[in-house]
Structures are given as C-alpha cells and as structure tokens.
Amino acid sequence: xxxxxxxxxxxxxxxxxxxxxxxxxxxxxxxxxxxxxxxxxxxxxxxxxxxxxxxxxxxxxxxxxxxxxxxxxxxxxxxxxxxxxxxxxxxxxxxxxxxxxxxxxxxxxxxxxxxxxxxxxxxxxxxxxxxxxxxxxxxxxxxxxxxxxxxxxxxxxxxxxxxxxxxxxxxxxxxxxxxxxxxxxxxxxxxxxxxxxxxxxxxxxxxxxxxxxxxxxxxxxxxxxxxxxxxxxxxxxxxxxxxxxxxxxxxxxxxxxxxxxxxxxxxxxxxxxxxxxxxxxxxxxxxxxxxx
Numbered sequence: 678x679x680x681x682x683x684x685x686x687x688x689x690x691x692x693x694x695x696x697x698x699x700x701x702x703x704x705x706x707x708x709x710x711x712x713x714x715x716x717x718x719x720x721x722x723x724x725x726x727x728x729x730x731x732x733x734x735x736x737x738x739x740x741x742x743x744x745x746x747x748x749x750x751x752x753x754x755x756x757x758x759x760x761x762x763x764x765x766x767x768x769x770x771x772x773x774x775x776x777x778x779x780x781x782x783x784x785x786x787x788x789x790x791x792x793x794x795x796x797x798x799x800x801x802x803x804x805x806x807x808x809x810x811x812x813x814x815x816x817x818x819x820x821x822x823x824x825x826x827x828x829x830x831x832x833x834x835x836x837x838x839x840x841x842x843x844x845x846x847x848x849x850x851x852x853x854x855x856x857x858x859x860x861x862x863x864x865x866x867x868x869x870x871x872x873x874x875x876x877x878x879x880x881x882x883x884x885x886x887x888x889x890x891x892x893x894x895x896x897x898x899x900x901x902x903x904x905x906x907x908x909x910x911x912x913x914x915x916x917x918x919x920x921x922x923x924x925x926x927x928x929x930x931x932x933x934x935x936x937x938x939x940x941x942x943x944x945x946x947x948x949x950x951x952x953x954x955x956x957x958x959x960x961x962x963x964x965x966x967x968x969x
Contacts, residue, residue: 760775
C-alpha cells in the first residue's frame with residue numbers, strides 16, 4: 678500500500694510510488710531499491726520492476742553476464758557487480774576492478790576514461806562484440822554518476838526493514854517516537870501528525886499532567902507534545918515546573934491534580950488549597966500562563 682512514511686530510506690513520495698509498483702517479496706528487493714533510487718541508476722527502476730513481475734523478458738547484453746546479474750533481473754545495480762563483470766568480460770585484475778569501483782564511487786571521470794580502452798580491448802580479445810562492449814561501458818558510466826555498493830545498500834535495507842516492522846506491529850509507539858525525533862522540525866512533525874490520522878491513530882491534545890517535551894503513546898492514541906502545539910520552550914517550562922514542584926514538596930502537599938477554577942485559590946488535591954496571594958500560587962499561575 679506504500680505506507681512507508683517514516684520508514685528509513687523509503688518515505689519519499691517517489692520511493693513510495695516505486696515500492697507500490699515493485700511489491701517487494703524478498704530482502705534483495707529492498708537492497709536493490711536502496712541502490713537504484715539515486716540519480717543515474719534511478720532510470721533503470723521501471724525496467725527492474727517490469728522484469729521482476731515478468732512484464733519484460735530478462736535479457737543480458739552478453740549471455741555470460743547472467744552469472745552476476747541474475748539476482749537483479751539483468752540490471753546492473755551494485756559496484757560489486759561491475760567489478761566482477763570487468764574481470765569476467767575483459768580480464769581485469771582484482772586491483773584494476775577495484776580502481777574501476779573507486780572511479781565510479783568517487784565519480785573520477787578521468788580514471789574511467791583511462792580504464793575504458795583496457796575494457797574494450799580486453800573484451801574484444803575474449804571474443805565479445807565491440808559495439809556491445811561500448812554499450813555496456815556507456816551503461817556503467819551512467820551508473821557511475823551515483824553508484825552504490827551492495828554492502829552499504831544492505832545495511833540500509835536492514836534498518837529500513839526493522840523500522841517498517843516496528844511501524845506495522847507497534848504503530849502508536851513508532852509514531853510517537855518518530856515525531857519526537859523531529860521535534861525541532863514543526864513542518865515534518867505536522868506531516869507525521871497527519872499521517873497518524875491516515876493510520877487511524879487519534880492524536881490527543883497536550884496535557885501538562887502527563888508530561889511534555891516528547892510525544893507519548895497512550896493506549897491506542899498519541900499524546901501531542903505541548904512544545905510543538907504551542908511553539909513554546911521545553912527548557913523554560915521545565916524551569917517553571919521544577920520551581921512549582923519544589924515548593925509543593927517543601928510544603929508537604931500530596932498533589933494529584935491542579936484546578937484553576939476556584940477563583941484566586943488553587944486546588945491542589947481534594948481538600949487542600951493554596952492562597953492566591955502565596956508565592957506557590959504565583960509560580961503555578963506563571964507556569965500555566967506561559968503554556969496556555
């Protein structure tokens with residue numbers, strides 16, 4: 678369904694679109710999409726998807742390339758595949774194939790230009806068609822604009838899988854933690870708040886008696902963070918609250934709730950009040966005035 682908002686590496690609109698089309702079934706699909714969704718390789722995503730679903734035949738420029746491209750449906754996805762293919766097709770040494778990887782990873786076009794004649798000549802010596810070799814190299818040069826290594830993509834995919842797992846099986850806790858992680862980015866937090874509604878998670882209003890500074894999970898709901906909703910400073914609230922609680926403790930009050938509806942007096946619990954003229958009353962009123 679493309680519900681990967683908040684999932685590491687898979688939450689952009691473009692990625693969600695492709696993931697809905699891909700319908701990944703194995704971890705390898707996630708790894709490949711991590712590597713492909715970048716300038717250059719991105720152009721091969723539609724072909725990758727069509728081939729996975731059997732809508733386009735899987736073909737190889739040279740039949741022996743199947744050895745290293747079978748798992749990615751004939752599409753070159755990773756730097757490691759280029760390294761292996763350069764040795765298979767053109768007799769590159771391990772050192773030369775690593776140079777090729779470095780040139781692609783660092784986008785060193787001058788080094789790529791130096792390696793091209795060796796690839797073409799080595800391929801021809803192995804009986805491969807020069808035009809096909811030129812086509813393969815052109816694909817690699819395009820791929821080099823943002824080539825990705827498989828080990829890196831795999832690590833990203835594992836993190837993505839874990840975050841997706843947490844979101845699916847623990848959506849309330851996940852969304853609360855996710856919004857807390859972007860507490861300083863109100864635009865992003867607002868986006869995630871809207872997504873809570875899409876997931877059927879009710880967002881409760883701020884409640885100073887239930888904490889502030891973080892979004893919290895309460896049953897099947899998420900409690901809205903007071904700082905985000907009121908554009909207020911957590912540090913300042915904590916300073917007010919520490920003063921209030923310190924004074925309450927000093928007076929030996931057992932506070933269960935605060936009721937501001939009793940005129941100048943403040944009801945702290947069932948039968949105890951604080952005079953409207955007291956310092957504690959003033960501090961409590963300062964705290965609430967700042968928040969609300």
